[in-house]
Amino acid sequence: MSIPFAHMLFLATLLFVMGAVCAMTRRNLIMILIGVEIMLNASGIAFVAGSMRWQEFQGQVMTLFVMTAAAAEIAVALALIVCVQRRTGSINANRYNLLKG
Amino acid sequence: MTFFDIIFYITASVVVSSTALAITRKNAVHAVCFIVISFMGTAILFYLLGAPLLAALEVIIYAGGIMVLFVFVIMMTKMEKPPVVKSSLSSQWIPAVILGSTCIIMAGILVFSDSGKWLSPPAVTGTPKDFGIVLFQDYWLAVEIASFLLLMAMIGALYLGRRKAYDPPEEKIQEKNVI
Amino acid sequence: MNTVLFLLLAFPLTGALILALTGRFLSQRAVQTVACASVIAAFILALTAFLLSGHSAQTVNLGLWFAAGSFHVDIDLYYDSLSALMTLIVTFVSSLVHIYSTAYMRAEGDNVRYFCFLNLFVFAMLVIATAGNLVFIYLGWEIVGLCSYSLIGFWYSKPGTADAGRKAFIATRLADVAFGTAIALCWTDLNQLSVAGINDGASSLSSGTAAMIGFLLLFAAIGKSAQLPLSIWLPDAMAGPTPVSALIHAATMVTAGVYLLMRFFPVIQCSQTVLLAISLVGVMTVCFGAFSALVQRDIKRILAYSTISQVGYMFLALGAQDLAGSMFHLITHAFFKALLFLGAGCIIKALHEEHDIFRMSGLRKRLPLMFWLFMAGTLSLGAFPLTGGFFSKDRILLSVFLQPDIHFRILWVIASIAAMITPLYAFRMFFVIFYGKPEADSNKNAPIQDLMTITLWPLAILSIFAGFINFPLNWGGSLWLDGFLQTIPGAAAETHPSSQLEWTMQAGFALMTLTMVILAWVLYSREQESDELSGTPMTEAFQRFFLNGFYLDHFYQERIVIPYRNLSVFLWKKVDEGLIDDGLDRKAVFFMKLAERLRLWTTGQISDYVSFLVAGFVMILGCLTALWWFK
Amino acid sequence: MISFPILSAIVFIPLFGGLMALACAKNDVICRWIAIAATLLDLLLVLLLFFLEPIPNISGGWIQVEDFPWIQSMGIRFTLALDGISLVLILLTSILGVLVVLVSWNGINRFVKIFHFFLLAIQTGVLGVFLATDLFVFFLFWELQSVPMFFIIGIWGHEQRIYASVKFALFSIAGSLLMMIAIISLYLVHASQTGEYTFSFLKLMNTSLSWHAEILLFSSFILSFIIKVPLVPVHTWLPDAHTEAPTAGSVILAGLLLKTGVYALIRFGFPLFPYAAQFFTPFLVLLGLAGIFYAGWIALVQEDLKRLVAYSSIAHMGLIIVGIGAWNITTLSGSVLQMINHGITTSALFIMTGMLDERLHTRKLSDLGGLWKTVPIWSGFFLFFAIASIGLPGLNNFVGEILILIGTFKAMPWTALAGFSGLLWTVVYVMKMLQCSLWGKDKPRPGVSDLSLREFAILAPLCLGVFWLGLHPGPALGIIEAAVTAMLDGNIHQAFSRAGSP
């Protein structure tokens, strides 16, 4: 396999930016979380690619921890979303703007 | 260009396009479906890049666990209608796309100017055994920490998600007093 | 001798201090006693000093006042014949005025303040007379100003009195600026401040510096002596109690300016220009005072303008380098003017604070004693032949005439014309007050206390006979004063005129005076309409012009006082509060507005926060990429 | 030299007293007595120094030096040193320290303990400024004196107190922050040259700076100082602060805080940057003159008695700056003496205005008039101090003014001439002040009593001071002159002569 390493990194970056764009544009809290997942996933690709480049396991190990962290965060975040949605009935991110200024 | 290369590029394009579709879906369930496709593609990439265990975990944790969680939550929350105001679309997307493309251009400049290294076979293959040895010998501390992370996430999610008998009514959000 | 001089100064000062510190606890009689005693003691000491002193000057050092670097100022006294005369006059007149005041002030409250300042004034005047250095003179110079200020405003609740005091103080202070500068200039160029030292060093001064110092001293003197152009304060100063006017604003303080010039006569002599300027100021003021006095209705204002005018003669004499003549006139003027003022005080008191001479007419019958006493003063003021005023004024005119410079001839002519006006206004005042039909409806006059009249007698006698202290040669006199003053630096023996010239001058002068007296009699001894002004519009305008003191006061008000105040208001409102302060406030407001703007950045919307997170990232990335790209 | 660290004691006794007053006092009266005791003790120590210490001869410098290590890692030492200039100024400080406590005896009724704490803390700050020779310590005290002042104006002031206190705080801090940068820069430059990290100004004086650096540093220092003095364009905090502060605050402001600015200028500003100082002197003198004219004119039309006195303060300080600008023994002695004089006279005027305010509850000139009839003793004192402030010979201000002006005349005749004219403006507004307060028609003022014994006791020492400095300033002037001469003979003079052309 002879793919330029830059292509892989670029793929990861592309995915990362797409995730960020998703988080920026979407008003749906769940979609924002999906954007974050995409970003974390992109970092996983970069890690694995790096691991391949340097021929060692650290990157892969890190990917595992990123996944763990992603899972943990998503769990808490979804719980919070459920919690607030239960109270206000809305998952529109921008409706939560009591605090500002 | 080898066969693997072709598969790589095809998979990559699938991943990118499904992600692009995912982030633009109005319906969250559709988005989740596309994202699952994207994650599947990622798993293939992982496999191609010599991480079969991660490929499996990707499918199990991401595509299987997390996305199902999403679907559950989507089901639990009664989705409100998306805002009718159409103008918000451009005001939402245009700056984001500009920012995103600028970002990609910049990052692309940096990435492609990296003194181009080619990944050369044979790539190491992270067999579960090798992987486990590294993980539990060199990184046991991190594993322990990750376990605490999961414990906290569990407790936090439990605490936040638990329905209380005296959940306050909705109008409380209008309250002016900051506590 | 040292002790005498020290005590001479100490007595009035102690009197003032006692009154200031314990005056509240003393009875009125005690206050008056302390005040009079200290001044009379000073008079006795002055007399002693006068008798003890020889012709040579004496220096007494009472100690160091202050010093810094090379600059040091002593408290020292310099007693020469000039100071001897001045102390004598000051203590004599002030003793009389003090005694007079005890009676005059009996009915008024606040005697403590009055006598305290009066004593302080005597002290300060003595300091001027005897101080041995410029700074110490300046001390006296300023304190007399302060006392004058306080005493003019003595009846502070009457409208205008305090204003008059302030005007006097500010006008004289203006002159003091010149004095201060003169001190600085003397120090810079001569490196010393003592009177003797400056006079000795005068010859070593460059002519420019000497002229500069001379002009500065002249300006200082002008302020104190109410000469043109700073004469405006004196008529207003009449708002004070009459004894104060007599002492401060006639006999002593206003002549301090003349005295200052005499003190530094050698410096002044260095520059012909200064001398000419002095005479010019003198002559102009003589005319100004005389013409203004001619139309005044207020008795004290007449006397005030007359003072201005008479002091002008003294200046004129100094300008003509006749120090002795100037001193001669200073002495006679002190006597007759004090007499007139004190007399006027009696009359005013008797008529229940009536100041308008046209409401006084016919007092000859009602106040016969005052008639005679006042006549003595008027004769002397009007330079009636053989009175003190006649001799002193004649002497001055003669000196001016004798000056070789052509300019002085012109001045002489003008001064002579002014000398004609003097008897006219003097006798106008006299006739209007004492002749004419008595006011029918006037109340019975208040009694004049004996003590007040008693003090007038010595003054009256001296007014008439003061000529004898410097009896002209052609009358067989010895010019005692000239002789006495000949040790004074600068008062060098002048060329004596031929006795023929003297006779001619005196005769002409006497004739002139008599004519004027008769004219005054014709014009004013009849019944007077107490109308404001009379005559053709032309004369009326003139009268108004003179009545208002050539509108000088008006001019200052319009050109200086009001613009000054406007400038102050402008600076305060427009510059200080407007430009500077508001400028700062505007900056504060700007930042507050900016803060409000920046506040909008925190929109409260999660999407915006995320966008800014990414935007910030992109920005930093952009910067770094650019940096990297161009490196 | 006294071996006991008497300077540190002098500096910290007030603060300690303040803490005692804050912590131990059971009620307000005890608190006041504690404050009095602390300030009196302080005064006693200063008098001890004044009378026991021999005045150093001309070549000597410091009378007393104390030096302790403090923050060694940065080379900061707690150094206090006393010379003649400091001595007379701390004498003034300790005297006014006692007086301000007395002045506030009846006037301050709210939060008395806190008030006295702040009052005494300021005193510590001011004393520290007058004694510190380590620049860091100096800066610390410099800041320390303005913080309590902010509270005093803001809590116990009059109607516009908050505005005034904020303005005061911002001006003070703006200046001092810039100075902080300059101090640190100087310290670093010195360290880079000698390798020794020190804030001792005697050592920093030997730093050789480039022309630009010197100009920049000097301007940063000077800005802070002239804000405190204050000179004209940066003076606007002063009328507000003086007017709104309680009497004790005004007295401290006028009597002490303004002096710290001038003191710092003499002690640090000029010696540290002789070349820049020489370059800037004309500007400073110009600003000083501007102050004399500008403030003198503005004072004339003030409607508030305190504001009038405040503007008069600016004018007087302007003259002091002119004296410093001329920079010779005569003018410097005169300026230092004039600082004391101004401290006495203006403080007295503020105290008296405060007394009036306590009685009539107004300071508006239009509400006054005819006070001589109502309160004759007060009026007598007022007249006296007003006259002193216009520089009547025989009273204190005259000596300072004449020294400044005569000394200046030699160097800069036209400046001195302008300065002389300042005497005139002073008279104009002081006369107006007297006119509107003492003289004129008196109004019925039932229940207004004349000075009490306490008030008399406050004014009497000031009065004596006025006479003492006016008639026999010899001792004080001798001490000042010795210090000034030592300073001029030292580095500064050499530097000045070296500084031929920048």
Add this chain to the structure above:
Amino acid sequence: MTLLTLKPILFHLILAGGGIIIFGAGVIGKTRSKNLLFFISTGTVIAAALVELLINKDSAHFLMMLDTGDYARFFNVMFALLTFLSLLFTHQYEGLRKAGDEFYGLMIFALLGMSLVAGAVNWIIFFLGFEILSLSFYVLIAIRRDDPYGNEAALKYIIMGMIAGGFLAFGIAMIYASTGSLDMAVSLAGLEKSWDSPVMLLSLCLILAAVGFKISMVPFHLWTPDVYQGAPTPVTALLTTGSKLAVFAGFIRIMMHASDWLWGFSLPILWAVAAATMLTGSITALSQTSIKRLLAYSSIAQMGYVLMGMAAIKNDAGEAVIFYLVVYAITDIGAFGTIATLCTKTGKTLDDLNDFKGLGYSHPWQAALLTLCILSLAGLPPTAGFIGKFIVFRAVLEVQHTGLAILGIAAALLSIFAYLKVIIAIFMKSADKIIVTSGLGTAAMTAFTVIFVALLLFGICPSTIVALIGTINP
């Protein structure tokens, strides 16, 4: 592997154990005995701190993962102190009367997270610590589930935090991709494999964004006021001090290890964001009427000063930056803690400036401490903040960043304007309503005393602590 090998991480073990005990106690003790939980948690914190203080360890890195040297020890003790103070304030805080085991346990875990972030020498630990820290705060902020403000604050923090986590992960990935090492020192110094890869710049940006989010660096600061205002006040107190301190500890390490090439790119960015942060924080604080928001903006400005110090970090400014951070932490926890004690019986915290009117007279202790803290924030003597600011400016001027220093004093001046508003409200306005709060308990008084003494001690004789800080380096 014996137990003895675990000695270096005894601190972390105690915390982990303590946290689990608390959860256990929460499960067992149905009554939710608040005091029990409070004592267990404070006991844990104290024990951990004592261990860290008393047991001397070699400064080697534990498993090449965790720094256990003096640098980490110092910070661990600081975090323990801050958590301890925060717990004390919680005890006083009426709003968290009903807090259960989740709260106390997560406080301990937050402490664990801080210590991991500060001590990490491996990116994996850094990342995990970062996540633990974030995760515990997500829940802590939302601990009052029925409070709409708390919920909203948590929502904002969680979304932003997750995105920041994504940035961090991707940044680490980029570092790894270009250097092949996850060891911080190795990867940043680029000693082994590659050292001037442009991808490092990308990762620098990403990590700056992640770190910048945590330390509220402009333009990543927008969440700060909202979250501070919405969160329960003791949590805010810890969030604004402990979390920032921890991330800064890591940031200092990162910057110290950065290669000169990388540092050359970081410096201008640090310069610019420091200036922007100082000015934005100071100016925006001017318009605030809520005291918590005002303090939030002020803390942003304070971070600007630290960043200013960071711009000189390569030139021995570590001492200055750390001292400033310590002072800032004590000051800000004092300020927020005081506000936490100003809470009515109903759990309503005083927040509007109007509520603070006349507070100086009704609540002298709180007012005194708050004033002292504000003076310290403003950098006025005799408080620690004065020395802190002095030292930082010194460090900045030493590397000739004069422009930055000037901007710094401009910002300081502006922020003083804002601080004065608080002091004015407290002391110079009279109260228009009577505010009854629960009095000060022992816990709060202890905290007050500690903060009071620390602020004055560091302000008057800072030599000891400065010297101590001088000896530690990452």
